[in-house]
Amino acid sequence: MSCDATLFDRFEERFFFCLLFKHKMPMDVDRKFMLEALKQADKAAQCGEVPVGSVVVFEGEIIASGFNRRESWQDPTAHAELIAVRRAAEELGSWRLCDCTVYVTLEPCPMCAGMLVNSRVDRLVFGARDPKAGAVRSLFALTEDPRLNHAVDVREGVLSEECGDKLTTFFRSIRRARKAQQSSSDDNDVEAD
Ligand SMILES: [Zn+2]
DSSP: OHHHHHHHHHHHHHHHHHHHHHHHHHHHHHHHHHHHHHHHHHHHHHTTSOOOEEEEEETTEEEEEEEOOHHHHTOTTOOHHHHHHHHHHHHHTOSOOTTEEEEEEEOOOHHHHHHHHHTTOSEEEEEEOOTTTOTTTTSOOGGGOTTSSOOOEEEEOTTHHHHHHHHHHHHHHHHHHHHHHHHHHHHHHHHHO
8 A cells, every 4th residue: 555655656756747847848948049039139139120039940959040130131021030930941951840940039920920830830939929010929820820731839928028128128229319319400400590
């Protein structure tokens, strides 16, 4: 009786350990790669772009990365995850990214969510939600729509505060710069008067 109980306790212990392990590990790995996506977002900010960054992971390694280049390239499709996925396809020599996970700091827009379905990406991990354009959870659920021929496993909210703060800081600095520019041009107008 006591032997059975001990066995059961051990089984239970292992079971909960597995649950904990299973739950904890992907989160730590996801955080690790999201930090890399955040570094890409920093590069975007340095170029005066809205700070969104992305990395694509295959077999536990980053095979491609990208950051928003819409302004510098004057390209409406130059979103971080789209650039990263395009580079990943080039790297793997295939448009099918079945075993890849895409990390992006901001919830993908309809264009990028559609692209993720089309590229057969296995997983998507994103940081902050985009209530104005998000097509994964906020406005649409494109990556999990059962009517489409592929569904993407989604995890949201990884380092969401850090991802969101980067955007807030960027837009705040732009507003400040605009205000400063406005007031200096007002001063010039007064001087000219
Ligand atoms: Zn997009």
